[in-house]
Amino acid sequence: MAAATVDRGTWFPALAVGVSLLKALFINAYHSTDFEVHRNWLAITHSLPVSRWYHENTSKWTLDYPPLFAWFEFGLSHVARHFDKKMLAVDNLNYASPATVLFQRLSVIFFDLLFIYAARECCRCVRNRRGGRNIFNLPSFVLAVLLLWNFGLLIVDHIHFQYNGFLFGFFLLSVAKHLQSQHLQGALLFAVLLNLKHIYLYVAPAYGIFLLRSYCFTEDDVDGSIKWRSFSPVRLLALGSIVAAVCALSFGPFIVLGQLPQVLSRLFPFRRGLCHAYWAPNVWALYNVLDKSMATFAVRLKLLNETTLPPASMTGGLVQEFQHSVLPSVTPAVTLVCTLLSILPALSSIWWRPRGARGFLRCLVLCALASFTFGWHVHEKAILMAILPLSLLAVESSEDAGIFLLLSTSGHYSLFPLLFTPAELPIKYALMMLFTIFSFAALGKLHSTQGSLLHPLEVVYLSGLVAVAIGCELVFPLSPWQQKLPFLPLLATSVYSSLGVCYSFLRLYITLLRRGGGRKSKQQ
Template sequence: TPGPKMASAVDHWFMALALGVSLLKCLFINAYRSTDFEVHRNWLAITHSLPVSRWYYENTSAWTLDYPPLFAWFELGLSHVGRHFDENMLRIQREAYHSEATVLFQRLSVIATDLMYILATRECCRSVSVQKASKDILNRPSFVLAVLLLFNFGLLIVDHIHFQYNGFLMGFLLLSVAKHLQSQHLQGALLFSVLLNLKHIYLYVAPAYGVYLLRSYCFTKDHPDGRLNWRSFSLLRFFALGSIVVSVTALSFGPFVAMGQLPQVLSRLFPFKRGLCHAYWAPNAWALYNAADKGLAVLGLRLGLVESGPQASMTGGLVQEFRHTVLPSVSPSVTLLCTPAVLWLFLRPHCSASFLRALVLCALGSFLFGWHVHEKAVLIAILPLSVLAVQSREDAGIFLILSTTGHYSLFPLIFTAAAAPEVSLMLLFTLFSFCALTKLHRCSLLGFLERLYLLGVAAVCAVCEIVLPLSPLGARLPFLPLLLTSVYCAAGVAYCFTRLYGSLLRTPGHSKAKTS
């Protein structure tokens, strides 16, 4: 455990980093405006202007409320601050509304609520193992982790350029992870329950939480040989966890259950009619599947084996259902796959590394095989993996591949060509990640083929941003750059998933969590 002087020094450099990244975010206030500005502005108007009973029925705008109730209450709280900037933003209307005051408020609200993320990062830094103090700050896992989390390129581009509140939400996830690493399991469970009722996408990692808490908290003792001791199951602990989950969910959904609106709320939260893929393909298994279907359709058309070519709707950038031409079409039930990796936690009772790897695997598994996955969902895996990267050489190598491919795949969120500031930010973050993690672990982290693959990302970028825009092929096939980006990055994400799965299976069963 670090002494008071060391803790004070850590607080000083951490506060400097937190202040620096907050000032950096302010530079993006006048960045381009995405449709998500209107989405959240409309939610501010809905929650501020209408009674609770009409929140999940209002459909004047196309951007209806489709987050869980706790996030709706969060929007209501923001609206009471926003009215002091521009009351017109709180009017429900079909047309989009933008004003300089509205945009300023929305940008500042993201920066302000990121305090939750800063707090979570601080707790994660306190939770990583510290072998010995080092005068070289790059040899300190806590410092490297703080930079990897606070200056994460993905969060900067998604929240502070594109615009969303992922930092606020990821703060709950990382703080929950930190509490579990510190063996404060009830606090961790409470934070995760709140998170699920803020945004249901975090159901991706719920299996890892459920198995880990059942195995490591509800079972209090193992046999001397490490086997599970069924007699050590604690009903008191089980009911304590259950009461936390039920209480938070009841507070969130209770009013809507009482009004008989639960089916309506759930229909908004799980809109399966939006189609298999998002308007811009996430780099997952379905991007590979779609590309294979299009390739086979084109080949079959030329060989006279199929009567019609691939459907343009699949690559039209629209949110809708479509059917594959050659390969079997995928239904929502097919995508409801849960990786069996979390079951391995039953054999890893006190290993926090196993919990984190299972959490990342759940996130990546859902990202690879989920229905209507958004590109930004890859951050649910990248950010927790940062904690493992500063403690494990193997995890550091996986992190470098996943963060590079996952972050590059976010560029299509910006509807203009990749601008110099965004490219520079990614290059700086990537270079720091490579240099700091290599120095921290004092060895090469990637093999030859892995380095060659990452060099290919630069080649794909050059083709998509320079070659295709200047060629007739790019004008004829405007979706081709995104297809190349998604398919190439999907291969890297799938590779990371495979390596992490093997890493989880090789984790020693009885290495206890190390916390500082």
């Protein structure tokens, strides 16, 4: 026990402090329009009454997160006024004074403390299952690095600019509580998370089925040998009360004001197109490029008139609705049906063949990946919702480690277009290379007795990312295509990355189904 205490007291704080210092170096780096989005939300929540929060539209970056996040911005604004009051003026659009930049960057770093704590709790779960027998617990150390130094989270939050670390802190802490069989605490944390950012609805089915099956149904012994599962209405009531209380605190004021429909219209803007301006690397990217290729081929065969096809309708870099040229156009209802069908086997698995909290974690990753793969207007940053929890599985299973290497490498590379300025070019490549090299080396060391973590064709695919990067970053800018097809690098990055993401999704599902016939786990 003393050795484990020394272990926990030395390397984990060093990793946490080191990554925090690295984040501080990015304070003056490039920031995206998301920086202005959050500055505007600070201004809205500070300067306007609650009744106008979800109606204000001076800026096109209107408030479109759930109410708890609005209250989070409201609290931040009272600290922000001590840095620069001008940032809190609603009509002061695109305001980015040095004090404003400093405050918003520091606020992201500060609230990452929750993510650091959550990562520590997740490492404790790995240590408990491994038994903590060694002074240097390698699985726990590897997991800490994979979480705290995650490449995607670093560039999305601390260069591009968002508060994902704060949100993933709730997410991973909730997962850790379930791994520790503290289900009510885990449910409370997830309910709070949903009311901070509704994109986590992606994994809500996994939470719902797991808690109903493993918490609301309890095991009873009969004669010391026969077991059956009995339903506990008290536990279901406890879970329902937690969710209802959090939602009431979050949405209650807007229900009283009669503004619930207005709030929901901001949270679910289905008028946006199937894909974001930059296509997320999912099945719809492949669908779009197939449609585009078929349309081009049809025009050459004179089966279609080129004048009837809108130029760059899908690759123009704009958020908009569009119709496919040859293939059937996809509606929100179609994406919803595809998503539900793709998660049903995973949900059925944890219901009929429960494998404890580890089975829940696998189902959670599959739900996140399914929603990313088939969802409507998915943002490329949402891939982190699958990569981060998959890290926990990767340190325990060689099969999951191989899937993690595929998903994290292709998924992280798909984030490269977020940083397109020359100054950040060496930063993103250096961070990506360091994280990827560590992931391959550390997971290879952890599972050294299991042979290669990747199949030969998978290695070939990952090697192809190097060719795509060279083509997009070095060859394309010097080619004549730069003027005619300016969004070709985005297209190439998205489509090639989508092959890795979709393949990882299928491989993870195969792993689930292959293990599905195994013995039920007693761990809940």
